[in-house]
Every structure is written in C-alpha cells, then in structure tokens.
Amino acid sequence: MTPLTRRIGSAELEVIVADITTLGVDAIVNAANTSLLGGGGVDGAIHRAAGPELVAECRMLHGCKTGDAKITRGYRLKAAHVIHTVGPVWNGGALGEDDLLASCYRRSMELCDRHKLTSVAFPAISTGIYRFPADRAADIAVRTAVDGLAAAPSLARVVFCCFSEPGAKLHAEALARHGGPGKIGSAIS
16 A cells, blocks of 8 residues: 555644554554553563563553543664553443543644654554444544644644555545545655
C-alpha cells in the first residue's frame, strides 16, 4: 500500500505499514499493559528496541490505568519519547471499550501537546491479543485523532503505523471518511 496522507489544518495525518520502532518521530505510542513493564506484540518490540533503561523508567511510573497514558524517554529508539497507553480488552462492546480506546488516543495527544512534541506514531491499539475489532478500532483511532488536533496544536504530524496491509487499509478508509480530501504521500523515516 502506498502511504496515504491527509492535511487537516496545519497537521498531516498519515497511514503507513512499518515497524513502529524504526520511526524517527518525536514519540511512538506503545500499546502497553497496565504494568508498563513489557509484554508481547508492539509492547515487547518497543521494550526490546529501547533497551533495559526503558523498563527501569517504567518501574518508576507504577503502572497505568486502562484508557490513560504516561510518557518516558525513548532511549535506544529513533523516537525521543515513548507514550505508553493501555487499551481495553474487547468484551463485546458493552463495557465502555469504545470510550476507553478513544481515551487512549486523546490522552496520548494531550501528552504530546504538554511536552510540545510535533510528531507522533500510533500502532493499532488493542487490536492484537486484546481482540478489539480492527475496523472499529481504526475508525475510533482516526476520528479521535482528527477531533483531538484542535486541543493539541503542537502536533504537525500524526502517523497511524500499521503492522499489516489489511490494518493500513482499514485506517486509510477511516482517514478518507474523517479526514477530508487528501493526497497519496510518501512514508516518513
């Protein structure tokens, strides 16, 4: 898939397929568990790439609640920071999962603005072992990011970094629905 880019106000939103640990953005978002001490999937990959200093700093944070986010340094990553957010486990949708997932994106963007970060890359939070339906998650991710731009004026670039082509297609479709007209662009490095 060719990366898809949409400009919304002064910010650029982009959908790519890549390894989030290799991106040169101000912050990458970690789809973490409540302990923040590493796990599988994106969480494990970020912890491995960042090195042992990341888990040492995460121990000082004393965990994180579902729907919330906390920030650390990036250590050995290209990204200067890691924003750790805990997405909801999918239990059928009647337990507030949509609102909790949206909160992950909102809280992450708030941290970007508070720390004056200009670029952030999000994985598809909760869509792996937490079983959140990927199409529903992509729609929530993009809609929440678009809506959150006004409250995070420091952000000039928001990247939806997908693990697979099918995930990127879902995010691109959501970006087309919520992001207005756009152009095909190139991936960031």
